[in-house]
Amino acid sequence: MQIKPLKMRWASGGVNYSYLLAKLTPPSMSATNWIIDPAEPEEIRSQLSAGEFQSITTIVNTHHHYDHAGGNLEFASLLKERKTPEFIIGSKKSATLSSSNIVLPEDGETFDLGDKITVEAIRTPCHTQDSVCYLVHDADSPNEYGIFTGDTLFTAGCGRFFEGTGDQMYKSLSHIIERTEGIWDKVKVYPGHEYTKSNVKFVRSKVWKTIGENPAFDKLEEITNKTEVLTGMFTLKDELDFNPFLKLNDPYVRRAVGDAQNLLSESEVMSKLRSLKDSF
Known part of the structure; x- marks a missing residue:
């Protein structure tokens, strides 16, 4: 494809x-x-x-x-x-x-492009209540997947909660990860904006502040400093390694939102982390 x-x-x-x-x-x-x-x-x-x-x-x-x-x-x-x-x-x-001529896809509904390419709709309400991500797979290339995430998931970030809550974003991102379990390292991420540079600046300032605290993030920062167009370069596995919005129980993420003692739920951490980003 x-x-x-x-x-x-x-x-x-x-x-x-x-x-x-x-x-x-x-x-x-x-x-x-x-x-x-x-x-x-x-x-x-x-x-x-x-x-x-x-x-x-x-x-x-x-x-x-x-x-x-x-x-x-x-x-x-x-x-x-x-x-x-x-x-x-x-x-x-x-x-x-x-x-x-309108199709309003249900969560999990699939579409075919020809006889080889299959696309699954994944409903991810929060940024807007009608947000949908699309997981695509080419049967001729067993290891080739992509996911179009709109303004739900960005490289090292997530979308603003314009029509939803931290709990909804937590559940929507978890839904993506659960739906793609077993193929995280094969699914390339295609977001709706190129926000990687600003996301990396935020994460370095607020979460993993020192080189060595998260080697995967260090590598992302190095690549970001050299590259303009980053869409499709990283997989969901990469996001699980360096995206703080997918690492809500990471001690550095917890510290960033003032919860070093791990007292907050994942949804509460999500809300506080996004608030930090909104004011950054």
Whole structure:
């Protein structure tokens, strides 16, 4: 399979990603490929070949925020020259053409791209109540998985709790980890923004303050200082090693939120850690 990251809103500071999810075969009129979170259609189209653009049949959203779903109608109008696209969205808050071509996936519902690529919807309410992550697997490559996490999971971070609570984010991230148990080292993470540099600065300032306290995080920091585009470079196993929002019982994380004696629940630690990040 092909996962092609597409930069959006980098000049204005949004550092968003859209993604083309496609079969490895050359794009064709008969393909059934996805475009994920196409918030800026003109920016996206300029990064796609004519064949890639014409192969898109489905517009997919990780959640309804404008910087992810705000380009749905414009992108659909561009595609309508050839066909009317299907929409896979978390709720009807995402702009779409009509109710007849909308799929609102249930948690655990699967979709097929051709006969080899399977995508599973994983409901992860918190950043928004309609947040959905998409776990993709190519049957031709047993060790090849990816997960599109929108604004739920970032490299070394997680999303703000705009419509949810610390308990919801804890449960949503745990749901991702439980669903992918046994394949953590195979699942590459594709978030909705390139926030790695700011996340690393926060974690170094508040959690693992000294080199050697978390070697996995030290390595991430080194890579981040040299690299601009980091999406798809790290797996869920990496996140479990260096993301403090997935290490809520780590003594350094507990110390960072003032709970050196381990008196708080994981949900409470999640809330306090995100509050620290919000004010950083």
